[in-house]
Amino acid sequence: MIAVEAEEIGDIRAVAADFFDRHAVALDDDDAPRYDRVVWARACTELGVSAIGEPESDGGLGGGAAMLAAVLVEAGRTLSPLPILGSAVRAQTALRAIAWPEARAGLLEPLMGGDQVATLAPTDTSLRAVTAREGDHAWLLDGTVGRVLDGDTADVVLLVAAVGDGIGLFAVRDGVECRRQTSIDVTRSFATLELAGAPAQLLGTAEPSALAEIEQWSTLAVVADQVGGAQECLNTTVEYLKTRVQYGRVLGSFQALKHQCAELALRVDEARSALAHLVWALDESPSDVAEAAAIASVVGATTYVACADEAVHLHGGIGFTWEHDAHRHVRRALTDRSVFGSVQTAREAVLAARGL
Known part of the structure; x- marks a missing residue:
């Protein structure tokens, strides 16, 4: 605790x-x-x-x-x-x-200390696509892994691969062909890594269940990112509607727009509550983490996408311009939802946790 x-x-x-x-x-x-x-x-x-x-x-x-x-x-x-x-x-x-x-x-x-940057390849992909074999002087890894966050800039790439009846965590620094992937998210980079006998250091072994802890903490990070992004979308939209004048009136005075912002505010509060519940579970109640992570994943992803989408529309023409941050939030929200965990999978995890 x-x-x-x-x-x-x-x-x-x-x-x-x-x-x-x-x-x-x-x-x-x-x-x-x-x-x-x-x-x-x-x-x-x-x-x-x-x-x-x-x-x-x-x-x-x-x-x-x-x-x-x-x-x-x-x-x-x-x-x-x-x-x-x-x-x-x-x-x-x-x-x-x-x-x-x-x-x-x-x-x-x-x-x-900030002297080096590491990244972890998607565990589900690397377990399927990467094989590990013992060489004369080091472990050697073969396979191709995509969607590696910061894979083109990291000093060391961590990958999981099957070792005996369990899994091994490997560190790779050299011998990797890296191709930067195109992404709609301009705030993050992703890469495809090709390993052909890449020398690797075996850092440790564990049961496959150890991967759950990694994904649960990753969910915490993604949902926190989503809550912050959603709140900023709401804040900037409200400020814009309070100052923008059209039809002889401040836009924020129209009841329909007030209701849209109120609904977004409720969704942001729900996401913040789901994040707080996950924080509590990770720090104090390990038995509740799986369900809390699944709930937070669903609420965080859907809230950020909704807030980013409405921010574009409620800003009117300026919301569609390259200079405004609205489109960057849309891109980041969609990437969070698609790359860092499926909403449908998270919903199924919630049902499974409740025996449904």
């Missing part, structure tokens, strides 16, 4: 909001890489984004899910391109769940 005071959450949220506001960037399709390594290093050292969720026993800050979510909500609000999801959450959770202590320690220090 991790106890974090509400005042501490408020403090870290304020610090995170200030940091992400100062380092917000407007990304276009041609921008590469998606993030600045100097800014990432500062996020790790000044804000502690890569250490905040790690236990103190591993050199982290021990903030648990509550502190991590507070930071990620602000990252989502500002459409931050920093590799928090891929490196600080997915890769580091994989190390925590599967890696042997000595192997984990060797990788965590440069990751938490």
Whole structure:
């Protein structure tokens, strides 16, 4: 159980909001890489984004899910391109769940310090598509994995593959052919990795059930991102309607538009509540995590898409322009929904958790 005071959450949220506001960037399709390594290093050292969720026993800050979510909500609000999801959450959770202590320690220090960036290939794909074999001096990996978040910029790529009756977590640094994938989301990059006898370090082994922990913490990160993005869509839309004058009246004075915004506000509150429930489960009630993650996944994804879509429409013509952030939120919301977990699969998981 991790106890974090509400005042501490408020403090870290304020610090995170200030940091992400100062380092917000407007990304276009041609921008590469998606993030600045100097800014990432500062996020790790000044804000502690890569250490905040790690236990103190591993050199982290021990903030648990509550502190991590507070930071990620602000990252989502500002459409931050920093590799928090891929490196600080997915890769580091994989190390925590599967890696042997000595192997984990060797990788965590440069990751938490911001000196290196890691990513974890989609576990479902890599388990099916990647095979591991022992070579003379190292393990060798073969296969092709797509949709690897930050796969074109990471210093080390983590992959899971079958080892005996269980799974192994491998680290790959060289011998990988990387092709950047086209994505509608201009705030993140994805890549396809081809491995043909790529040398790899075996970091640890575990039962396949260990993958659930990785995906549950990934869900926390994605839903926090969605809550932040949805809230920002709502905020900017309300502010626009309060100042834009048409037909001789402020748009916000029209009852129909008030009702649309009120409905969006209710949806954002629902998503925030689902996120809070998942935070509580991860920090205090492990037996409730599976159901809480599934519920949060459904509510977060549908809310962000709805808020982003309505933000475009309620802004009128300006909402369709490239210069406005509305389309960037739509792109990020659709990517969150399609790449980081199917809504239908999450709904089925909720029913299964309740024995239906």
